[in-house]
Amino acid sequence: MTDAEILHYITTDDRAEAEALYAGARAVREKHYGTDVYFRGLIEFTSYCKNNCFYCGIRRDNAETRRYRLSREQILECCRTGNALGFRTFVLQGGEDPYYTDEKMIGIIRAIRAEFPEHAITLSIGERSRESYEAFYEAGADRYLLRHETADEEHYRAMHPAEMKLSNRKECLYTLREIGFQVGAGFMVGTPFQTPECLLEDLRFLEDLDPHMVGIGPFIPASHTPFAGYPAGGEERTLRMVALTRLLLPRTLLPATTALGTLAGDGREKALLAGANVVMPNLSPVDVRKLYSLYDNKICTGDEAAECLRCMSLRIKATGFCPSMVRGDSRVAFPQIQTVPV
Numbered sequence: 001m002t003d004a005e006i007l008h009y010i011t012t013d014d015r016a017e018a019e020a021l022y023a024g025a026r027a028v029r030e031k032h033y034g035t036d037v038y039f040r041g042l043i044e045f046t047s048y049c050k051n052n053c054f055y056c057g058i059r060r061d062n063a064e065t066r067r068y069r070l071s072r073e074q075i076l077e078c079c080r081t082g083n084a085l086g087f088r089t090f091v092l093q094g095g096e097d098p099y100y101t102d103e104k105m106i107g108i109i110r111a112i113r114a115e116f117p118e119h120a121i122t123l124s125i126g127e128r129s130r131e132s133y134e135a136f137y138e139a140g141a142d143r144y145l146l147r148h149e150t151a152d153e154e155h156y157r158a159m160h161p162a163e164m165k166l167s168n169r170k171e172c173l174y175t176l177r178e179i180g181f182q183v184g185a186g187f188m189v190g191t192p193f194q195t196p197e198c199l200l201e202d203l204r205f206l207e208d209l210d211p212h213m214v215g216i217g218p219f220i221p222a223s224h225t226p227f228a229g230y231p232a233g234g235e236e237r238t239l240r241m242v243a244l245t246r247l248l249l250p251r252t253l254l255p256a257t258t259a260l261g262t263l264a265g266d267g268r269e270k271a272l273l274a275g276a277n278v279v280m281p282n283l284s285p286v287d288v289r290k291l292y293s294l295y296d297n298k299i300c301t302g303d304e305a306a307e308c309l310r311c312m313s314l315r316i317k318a319t320g321f322c323p324s325m326v327r328g329d330s331r332v333a334f335p336q337i338q339t340v341p342v
């Protein structure tokens with residue numbers, strides 16, 4: 001697609017054109033993944049963060065948010081609960097918390113790997129050195145989520161304090177990919193100062209990186225942050241970006257994000273209909289769920305893991321797709337495996 005075509009699909013108000021885009025994205029997703037929707041069990045294990053991103057509710061300077069950390073044993077307990085429910089991927093996400101040194105992380109990864117040799121272990125703990133990433137991979141982690149947030153330099157600087165660098169974040173992504181991780185990049189839609197041209201740049205960056213997964217969700221304001229007073233990103237524009245990403249990176253995994261479900265009651269269902277094929281229900285202990293408050297009014301913070309699973313399965317089936325509890329590796333990594341549409 002040319003730049004002009006992409007910009008047109010991002011901005012057009014023509015319903016028929018938008019529907020054709022979603023139908024095209026659905027067809028491409030079906031070709032590579034059938035109608036399966038993969039589950040990932042999300043464990044939000046620390047809400048401490050040394051960074052100060054202007055949009056994020058757990059940024060360092062937010063003194064109004066209560067912080068928590070899970071112990072290795074608590075994390076393992078979440079994995080056990082998830083495993084008993086059928087989850088085959090665990091995602092360990094958190095703020096950039098120096099308490100979890102490489103040594104601590106390696107201990108946690110090894111313990112999960114020892115107990116669950118077949119499961120996928122995904123990390124999402126921000127920017128670290130090549131040496132750290134290599135050590136995590138050695139210890140048994142196989143996937144890493146690190147949204148680039150925006151591929152546009154100027155926009156990145158408008159969303160982050162000066163000490164954070166887009167070049168470093170991009171470098172981390174290429175390094176992770178090189179080490180052998182299945183890598184997830186991604187961005188928010190509708191962050192303050194974002195233009196359609198920024199989103200075009202996101203897509204061009206993704207084409208170059210060729211990640212195994214792309215997380216796309218709307219920006220939602222978080223109280224007590226510099227961006228608290230800005231409007232949330234749009235549902236429709238988020239769906240356009242999901243569909244365009246599916247068309248430009250046909251084999252990538254695309255989650256129907258919790259942020260989109262928070263913005264609109266049927267947001268995740270609409271994402272599935274626009275080419276998404278992954279959901280990430282929460283496996284964190286219920287008593288800390290509300291504290292991992294990246295943005296306000298986050299959904300699914302009160303339900304037990306089993307209830308989240310049941311609810312998501314029903315939503316997926318009702319939308320015409322098939323909940324799947326396999327590991328769900330990316331076709332970017334294993335292009336030879338094709339699922340047969342059911």
Ligand code: SAH
Pocket residue numbers: 055056057093094095096124125126127145146147149187188217218219220221222259294295
């Ligand atoms: N510390 C990790 C995990 C960050 S939290 C890292 O650096 O990768 C996961 C994602 O939540 C972020 O990458 C960001 O895209 C998203 N997020 C943060 N604040 C948000 C907000 N206010 N609205 C929507 N999404 C947000």
